[in-house]
Amino acid sequence: MSLGKLTKEDQHFFLNSGEVFGVQRVEGGYNNPVTELRFLGMDEGVFIPDGPRQGSIAVSQFLITNDTFLPFTGQESFSGYLVRSKTDFSKNFSFTSGYMTDYAVRCGVGTIPEITVQIESYGKIGNVPISEVPSDILNASEEVDLKIADPGSISINIDEFNTNRVSSFEMTASCPRLPIYQVGSFDPVEVKSLYPFPVTLGFQIEVDDYDMGESSDYPCSKETRDISVTVKDFTSKSDIITYSFKNMTKVTQTVLSETNGNVSMSIQYNGFINK
Numbered sequence: 001m002s003l004g005k006l007t008k009e010d011q012h013f014f015l016n017s018g019e020v021f022g023v024q025r026v027e028g029g030y031n032n033p034v035t036e037l038r039f040l041g042m043d044e045g046v047f048i049p050d051g052p053r054q055g056s057i058a059v060s061q062f063l064i065t066n067d068t069f070l071p072f073t074g075q076e077s078f079s080g081y082l083v084r085s086k087t088d089f090s091k092n093f094s095f096t097s098g099y100m101t102d103y104a105v106r107c108g109v110g111t112i113p114e115i116t117v118q119i120e121s122y123g124k125i126g127n128v129p130i131s132e133v134p135s136d137i138l139n140a141s142e143e144v145d146l147k148i149a150d151p152g153s154i155s156i157n158i159d160e161f162n163t164n165r166v167s168s169f170e171m172t173a174s175c176p177r178l179p180i181y182q183v184g185s186f187d188p189v190e191v192k193s194l195y196p197f198p199v200t201l202g203f204q205i206e207v208d209d210y211d212m213g214e215s216s217d218y219p220c221s222k223e224t225r226d227i228s229v230t231v232k233d234f235t236s237k238s239d240i241i242t243y244s245f246k247n248m249t250k251v252t253q254t255v256l257s258e259t260n261g262n263v264s265m266s267i268q269y270n271g272f273i274n275k
Helices: 135-139
Strands: 012-015 023-031 034-037 046-049 054-062 078-085 088-108 114-121 154-158 161-163 166-174 177-180 190-193 197-206 224-232 239-256 264-273
Touching (some): 054 088, 088 190, 154 166, 197 224, 197 239
Antiparallel strands (some): 023 054, 034 046, 088 166, 154 161, 166 197, 197 264, 239 264
């Protein structure tokens, strides 16, 4: 018997009917909760369902062309399809009724910005019939307007202060969900989004001067800022995406000065995504 080999070149990942470019990793599976049933006179164990099935999917993607996942940090559900080729959908790993629960984008010197997401699926997960795969995928374009960022093409604007001397950047958001079930159904009748979603924004920048402020002023005088982070294509300098945040509170600030490098400052802000 000959075993075939499935290579990365053969696989494509779609969200709804649009292909996601720059994918580095897709990992998914599901859990069927069961409990053991025992009673008098029984000499064999039996397992019965102990709750609804739930799928978990993790995806990482280089931030090229656009941020496919950011629009799904809200209340919208979506489906995903990992297919072995665009001509053979019979072998696929798919999920429906997906909700994003964690989102992160990170970048550092010498690396391409990367997005990682965690998704919970409350619908089908596994190999779905071809009839349930969107027909639009068949006609999806393979052409992509490739835009790639590097740390030098990332700029941070904090109110009136602007810099592109970014050594590292990280933004994380937690999107907690609450599925609501009713008796007799393994699928939730509703998935609630538990707003507000907490957001953490951290970055390290090179500085010529610094003002640490006074920590004893907190919390009577909190430092809140409107912050935007723009990621540009390093060749054309056109925008790939801009992340915007309102009323972010500074919680951490560190200055580093050493003999073999420039003075740098690490800052962390916390805030919320509101409904």
